[in-house]
Amino acid sequence: MSGRSVGGALAALALTFGCGGGGMGGSSASGCGDGGGGGTPTGPTAPTTPSTPGTPTTPPTTPTTTAAPPATPGTPGTACAAATCASLGKSCGPADDGCGGNLFCGSCAAGQVCGGGGTANVCGPPAATCAKTSCAAAGKTCGVIPDGCGSSLECGTCSGSQTCGGGGTANVCGAPPAQGGDTRWVKWLGGPDAEKVRYLRSDAAGELVALATRTTSGGATTIIVRKHAADGTQIWERTFQADPGAYVDLWGLAVSGGGSVFFSLSEWCYPATCAGIDFGGGAVPAALVKLASDGSYEWQKTGIPYGGAVAADANGNVAAQRWDDAASTMMLELYDFSGKTMWTQSLNGVRPLAFAPDGSLYVSWYDYSDYKPRLSKLDGSGSTQWTRTTPNGIAALATSGRGTPVALEWDQLAVYEAVDGAERFRVSLPMYGADLSVQPGLADVIGAVVVGQDSGGCNALAVRKYDLAGQFQWSRLYAAEGSCGGVPIASAVVVQESGDAIVGGTATVATDLGQGTYTPAGASDGFLLQLAP
Numbered sequence: 001m002s003g004r005s006v007g008g009a010l011a012a013l014a015l016t017f018g019c020g021g022g023g024m025g026g027s028s029a030s031g032c033g034d035g036g037g038g039g040t041p042t043g044p045t046a047p048t049t050p051s052t053p054g055t056p057t058t059p060p061t062t063p064t065t066t067a068a069p070p071a072t073p074g075t076p077g078t079a080c081a082a083a084t085c086a087s088l089g090k091s092c093g094p095a096d097d098g099c100g101g102n103l104f105c106g107s108c109a110a111g112q113v114c115g116g117g118g119t120a121n122v123c124g125p126p127a128a129t130c131a132k133t134s135c136a137a138a139g140k141t142c143g144v145i146p147d148g149c150g151s152s153l154e155c156g157t158c159s160g161s162q163t164c165g166g167g168g169t170a171n172v173c174g175a176p177p178a179q180g181g182d183t184r185w186v187k188w189l190g191g192p193d194a195e196k197v198r199y200l201r202s203d204a205a206g207e208l209v210a211l212a213t214r215t216t217s218g219g220a221t222t223i224i225v226r227k228h229a230a231d232g233t234q235i236w237e238r239t240f241q242a243d244p245g246a247y248v249d250l251w252g253l254a255v256s257g258g259g260s261v262f263f264s265l266s267e268w269c270y271p272a273t274c275a276g277i278d279f280g281g282g283a284v285p286a287a288l289v290k291l292a293s294d295g296s297y298e299w300q301k302t303g304i305p306y307g308g309a310v311a312a313d314a315n316g317n318v319a320a321q322r323w324d325d326a327a328s329t330m331m332l333e334l335y336d337f338s339g340k341t342m343w344t345q346s347l348n349g350v351r352p353l354a355f356a357p358d359g360s361l362y363v364s365w366y367d368y369s370d371y372k373p374r375l376s377k378l379d380g381s382g383s384t385q386w387t388r389t390t391p392n393g394i395a396a397l398a399t400s401g402r403g404t405p406v407a408l409e410w411d412q413l414a415v416y417e418a419v420d421g422a423e424r425f426r427v428s429l430p431m432y433g434a435d436l437s438v439q440p441g442l443a444d445v446i447g448a449v450v451v452g453q454d455s456g457g458c459n460a461l462a463v464r465k466y467d468l469a470g471q472f473q474w475s476r477l478y479a480a481e482g483s484c485g486g487v488p489i490a491s492a493v494v495v496q497e498s499g500d501a502i503v504g505g506t507a508t509v510a511t512d513l514g515q516g517t518y519t520p521a522g523a524s525d526g527f528l529l530q531l532a533p
Contacts, residue, residue, distance in 0.1 A: 090121035140171035180474035182532045183514025187232040190525030197526035199253035200492035200504035206230040211253040236295045252310030259293030262318045299339040311353035321350040343382035356403030364394035388421040398438040408436040425470040431462040437495040449501040451490035458484035481510040499533030
């Protein structure tokens, strides 16, 4: 509203009712004259207190005006023609009406800003200050990103196992972080003949040693010892030729902390007599053999190493079982790094062995007096610390970084206390176990990984992980492609210090181990499979 007042009564009336047609609906071109309508005044009147000027209200979205301040009391009023938004050519924002009042000329439509065209209070496009980007310029390969000018860009999708942001960078394709049991890599070992990975062990540096066989269609067998880096890359390979037509038993494999390799085997020929296998120290039909960390021959112990018991400690000492012809009994012996015998103990039916970090030796064996399985702890001199009867025979044996013995008892996983052999826990496994390994480290509640064949369905290759408190963590199954026949066979496992598990085994038909289908080149191919923790 607009107007002027010269007296309290007229001012009150003006503020109450307004002047002329000027109200909240628009601006008024006339003022409220001193004598009402701008006539000649009859004379001065007593001075009165001027009224309070009108206060602008919150601007509406349509143009409005606010009242001009009152004239000085006692002086003739002078008419003021207030401007409008239209008369000023304004379409947005606040403006001065020329009479001391304010105008609000509205807002701009979407895509325009007030003063955007360079003229104040006139709607126009935004100033051209943005520079559009592109997916390539922004280094993005997937998803939607801003273009820098108020719109967006679609940067595509990811292929294969990659996901958008999977590698940790937004809008960039990458592999998502591996979950427990996810495949990291697969190394296939083989060719036109039948190759099988039988044992797998590692040294303190995480390098892997695989003991395998390669058999031709004519029955000729080659023993293979391969060393691999922690990522599966082959470092070296040694091969040893068995007698033509001989049946070869690989009894065990062990690797010392420094990387020395120990393996035991025997060959059988019928009806002929085997000439033997030359490992570097002369041909023998059965032996415990030591190779240096570079694969070169060091020494061998002859005799039938029946039972598959071989274990090495961090210092290069090795324990093994052999048949003693003179005593007509099985002997468990400990040799130092040079092959010198440190102690001998008569013990029947020895199967898996495992050294603790302090040099103690856990021995799984059968007592032929009652045909029950036993687990014993021997100290560094071979003296028995304790013996306990186990509910089942032990197929594989390992220790934690604290020396806790962990046993795979065919379809059960059991953990015993190092101090007295008391059972800590036992859990049934839905699988037929072949091997186990425990993650190195000082913590005792860490991962134990078991490999074997699933007890249901098609007996797929099974890998299961538990902690040493008996808590299940994850499992993986690997079946043959398209049928139940020819499932991959697990034979060995190694858990590295990182917690990654390396599984050794053999496949005879097309198989997918997590990196696409692979078809063996010959009757069978061996493999190494690394799984995330």
